[in-house]
Amino acid sequence: MGGAAHRAALCPCRTHGALRHHIANGHDWAQISKSSRFMYGIDKDSYLVRLAKIHLSLLSGGHPNVSNLDTLAIQPGEAGADNDFPEGGFDVLLTNPPFGSKIISASQSTLARYDLAHKWKNSKNSSRWEKTDAVKTNVPPQILFVEQCLNLLRDGGRMGLVLPESLVSNKSHRFVVQYLMDRAHILSVIGMPDALFKTSGKGGTHTKTVLIVAQKDEKRQLGRTTIFMSEAKWCGHDSRARAIPNNDLPAIAETYAKWKNDSTIVESPLGFLLKEEDVENHILCPHYYDPKVLEEIASLSESCEIYKFGDLVENGTLSINTGDELGKLAYGTGNIPFVRTSDISNWEIKHDPKQGVSRTFFEKYKMKQDVRDLDIMMVKDGTYLIGTCAIVTPDDGDIVYQSHIYKIRVNSNKLGITPHLLLAVLSSPVVQRQIRAKQFTMDIIDSLGDRIMELQLPLPQTEDARKNLSDVVEEALRVRSESRKLINQAKELAAGSLGGSRMAVFPRNL
Template structure:
């Protein structure tokens, strides 16, 4: 995965250097390289693998190394190898005919050409092995140093530092080392198998990998002094490797068939060569010794290959999981459930949190059977449910690595009635009367999405939140009341109720939910129901990138404690607004440097600490990384922290204190009839596109405060006249994008040249009714200053599949300069620039068509 760093980088000599935009320092040599280049991304990732997983010293490596091809004493063609690994760190020993150990080629995405190039480098040097990879696929090449013959499909792994090929596969199980960077290895396995195996459907590879991973895990658990069966010896035959793996799988099934992980007739179906490739990539690592973050990330490569986005399931980023666990703070002997457990991340981190408590508690740390107690905790107190069998298998594998607990993870639909569950699921999760068993803690990220609504009335009728709710009046203080009619409902809403049903009175819960639930007026009934059933402990506002690149859905994390007795009023709610999640929209990690140490650039951990440092959720001070709201003072029941952003409040207060600005809400301007807001009102069918020459202005057709008169789509004149009177466009009207995905708050002002158009319904039209009191060009300017754009963003919520600011636009506060001279100057200069550009556009158009 590409790594970004927000500051200057440290060279291998320990000095910090400033780099050109997009450049990074090569990990091995310290040379500046263009980090925006995808091929550079592959090279940097593989250098890290060579260092962390194979123990090669960075000083043994060099990049862009000249390789002269041809006879030793003759001048031949010169090419440049991507990575060369030398036999020693001695930089005086760099002769290509004596000192080269291995070569890695990463710069050619075409596999055939890349391997041809690599083979030519190997022939011209003393190297005994080569690697070709494009970041997705990988192939290993072997050179017989006696004959010079280069062989493909002969080795499936390279030696670590100090090893020979003969040493590979000879390590005992206890000598296996933890892996530091498994995710790229798993990703390459997936793509290599997809391109080369006998299985044509990619999603089936996930199931095959689960089987192989269980074989690997099983092999590591017993007879630690022996050589693993999950190994690949030098010159081993593919059939022999697969035979050993199949023997392991029979042992795995013997234990796990009853547990529902595998069927008794199930087998490994990928071809022997593919099995050999997987074994070669993983044989030297111990999964049981590997850091849990690494294991979780690696497992999700296979889970994501089948499940991401397909049914609203998006895997929870590790930083979010850690935050939830630390805030909920599970204790030993508390029963924990994730009813949408996916690959098991919440359960694993909760278990390790509890184990850490035990390691440091006087009650447990000196206990002679501490390891046994830990295993009992995993087996008795950790439970998971997921609808997808392959995810269940991954979660079981994950729990097996950590220390068992796999028996309490089952395949089932959490939302269905216990009467529809399997006997084992009923035993674990329901009582004899088919009521739900209850747990101390729920940690979950349920499937979410407006496109995957639950429509089964037999399911919906079991939920309050599966019914229609109505208000007697429109006032925000009016209470919602349930009706007797069920309605199609998003799964995340039903999961809220199911989770609270699973929770004991006084039990604690963390759930990831889309933002719309927390703020949309139409979802007020959900918020009312939640507050009736539980105390809101905290809400953490996550940045849009949190679940990217898989979905741009904006989320927050809700922390609850189920009411146990008297329901409190006006209690404190801890709030935090995260702006940095540790990765960008493409999923690339972003780092920062603190005291010369490179760490993930995220704010979840800081906000978590602020919660832990608070006095029962009451925070001293007022900033976005930790502040207190009170339940009785929520505006219109809105639970979105950024809606109350303390930083914005302070910024507006400072503007007012300066004495230079008058802070006026847009609603006040409307009430005083200074401006008017109305909808655009027209809807044009895509079938009408291209039917004429009238520009149909969509949200993508405005930029730089102007409309694009040469719009993407144009419609017939009769449609224009149909909507002309209703739209009633005038010069000076401001088009404001009110809903959509990314462009909310963008604006354009209409001039006399722009009136023969139709406007999409995603716009609000703002008209100045009293230009002496507020010039439209001054208003346009004010709508685009940072403090106003910030408010617009904070008051924009997701409704169904679109984001919208809705009526909350009227709450936006405009800092209007008190100086009449300044107001006039801003209006005059804004108008001149826009009119000048628009006039030039018209002159050019008229000249061209004369």
């Protein structure tokens, strides 16, 4: 990257990192000074630019090319006195653009120049998205940076971008992934840990990110490349800015280099391959394609019947709904449980939920929510609780449940699927691993969304095996219900003994 034939555009901190890399690899002062002439830093903050120039000058002994510019306002190829960028574009580009839907990224006239600032529509008869003439009033900067980085690169140039995972995962951004894949080869996508950019206090962000490495190719043919995928569990610092001792990135880099050198790879979450033609619905986040999930499902196919959740909904075996948000003014108005995600645990709904609502609210939502015994509640949105299940029993009485929860009902069917059987299957390791793989990021929380329809459910092959598993779960729930009644009885006896004049006598059969 430091040679005369390669010119790199980087945000100033990446320029600093590149020079430190040269120093760490033993390059002499003359080489480092020469290399710095072909590195360009760009930042909108004039103060940070001045600091970067001083720091980089001390590192390189040269005069760094750090420009105080609005990256999104730059028009590549346009002559101007405010920059001396290389003609034809950069060879390498590294950046970590600002994230945020509320950031004003560009003026309306600047937005009009970007394809990705336009509204895009999807034809029902095609998986392709088409740009319309309408321009949005505001676009998150990370979306525009994808297009601008491609514009600043020469054909064949490479770029490394740190982007929110939602940009390569969520339904609303599929046109962005299509645009990127139309103009570049995706070389690798590496998922970063959730806590990578979290810090204590007001700093940092809870946004989960991915690192994308791509090579610009305006004349490429889709479906002919292979993408290196990986998911780093550990790296960087924790939310208190303390260095994490474990670091998956060196192992990921080693696996990637080995694949590039001799085309071999031992698949694991730290490195696996995905053919471009196997990219589903323009989703590029690595955990969605977790190879361990596919291996587990394949290994179970000989001993189980595999049913897709969405197919069971379509044929009427299952029904699925979500609840409602009542608002904070409803909290504490009564004793009817308002079931939230934290109230679902260990196959049961807590009997002492944090919030209760009045009967007025219950009657308002009773018909719409239609909660019945043996309905299954599953957490839909959140962080660590997604996929947690409970089953409604007569002990639960009247309840209202929130919108972050699915209500799943087993209807009459010929497959031998009972609510108790489904509860066990949904809680099984192979289904829970699928849920972890398919959940996606929405700002500061995750969601399974309509990807629940993609879950592959392994059911015992024989009717007897299905009935036996269902009976075991039903008996376990019956025993727990009896235990709960005994616990309540013990509490009442304890309250009576402590509040009365004489010590209560506890029955021996408790």
